[in-house]
Amino acid sequence: MSLRFRLLGSGSEGNATLVEGGGARVLLDAGLGPRQLAERLQSAGVDPAALDAVFVSHEHGDHARGAAAFSRRFGVPLFGTHGTFVAAGFASAKIARYESVVAGDTRSFRRLTVKTLAVPHDAAGPLAFVVSTASVSLGHATDLGHLSRALVAAFRGCDALLVESNYDPALLRDGPYPWSLKERILGPFGHLSNGDVGRLLEKGLGPRCRKVVLAHLSRKNNHPELALMSSEEALGRARRGDVRVTLAAPDGTGWIGVGAPRKAQAPAQGQLRLF
Numbered sequence: 001m002s003l004r005f006r007l008l009g010s011g012s013e014g015n016a017t018l019v020e021g022g023g024a025r026v027l028l029d030a031g032l033g034p035r036q037l038a039e040r041l042q043s044a045g046v047d048p049a050a051l052d053a054v055f056v057s058h059e060h061g062d063h064a065r066g067a068a069a070f071s072r073r074f075g076v077p078l079f080g081t082h083g084t085f086v087a088a089g090f091a092s093a094k095i096a097r098y099e100s101v102v103a104g105d106t107r108s109f110r111r112l113t114v115k116t117l118a119v120p121h122d123a124a125g126p127l128a129f130v131v132s133t134a135s136v137s138l139g140h141a142t143d144l145g146h147l148s149r150a151l152v153a154a155f156r157g158c159d160a161l162l163v164e165s166n167y168d169p170a171l172l173r174d175g176p177y178p179w180s181l182k183e184r185i186l187g188p189f190g191h192l193s194n195g196d197v198g199r200l201l202e203k204g205l206g207p208r209c210r211k212v213v214l215a216h217l218s219r220k221n222n223h224p225e226l227a228l229m230s231s232e233e234a235l236g237r238a239r240r241g242d243v244r245v246t247l248a249a250p251d252g253t254g255w256i257g258v259g260a261p262r263k264a265q266a267p268a269q270g271q272l273r274l275f
């Protein structure tokens with residue numbers, strides 16, 4: 001049973017990913033205003049009120065900004081940690097329903113399952129996700145300072161990954177941000193660099209993975225070509241010519257399908273010799 005996903009926004013101006021499969025639809029993050037979120041859902045052919053859940057990864061505005069108003073307007077329940085609930089100020093917002101989860105919890109919506117995972121980021125209870133149907137899964141992690149062993153292990157079984165490729169270290173160091181902010185981004189609870197993602201793709205990618213989406217690129221501290229080149233070079237070193245990389249634009253992507261794995265997926269020998 002396949003699934004498909006579509007970014008509705010990516011980066012500091014707002015993140016949201018729609019995932020559909022197993023007879024259900026969930027949104028991962030709601031960092032756009034409720035009206036914009038609804039418009040982008042409708043242009044993807046999805047009725048906002050028909051969503052089963054919105055999972056909020058953490059309280060930062062680019063992930064949580066529209067969550068409360070969207071939940072209230074369309075009656076969609078929110079899921080996230082208690083830390084996110086408190087830090088995002090959801091207690092005072094009249095949201096449809098908030099279900100607290102702890103990292104490691106799994107929630108199912110018909111035949112679609114969302115597993116939550118802890119990530120190292122300077123937030124109150126930040127999460128990554130693995131969204132699965134019976135046969136395929138998508139790993140989804142934005143805003144994390146480093147790749148923990150547990151996250152890499154969880155992502156090894158995924159058929160597709162969406163991961164932030166936030167900054168190029170040289171551009172960040174030479175860029176306009178104050179040093180305290182640069183330190184935060186570079187630190188273990190900040191964001192992933194292009195090189196961090198490269199290491200994941202070279203050393204940690206599972207054999208089932210065929211699609212990688214690079215998301216949450218910094219406008220000031222990265223260039224799309226640098227992020228793409230870094231990932232493609234890493235895949236080349238790993239002899240993974242079977243993996244397709246897509247860059248997420250700030251206003252998102254089209255639908256990206258994650259199909260059931262075909263049989264006999266061993267990489268073609270001819271291709272291997274090219275590297």
Ligand SMILES: [Zn+2]
Binds near residue numbers: 216
């Ligand atoms: Zn963010």
Ligand SMILES: [Zn+2]
Binds near residue numbers: 060
């Ligand atoms: Zn954040």
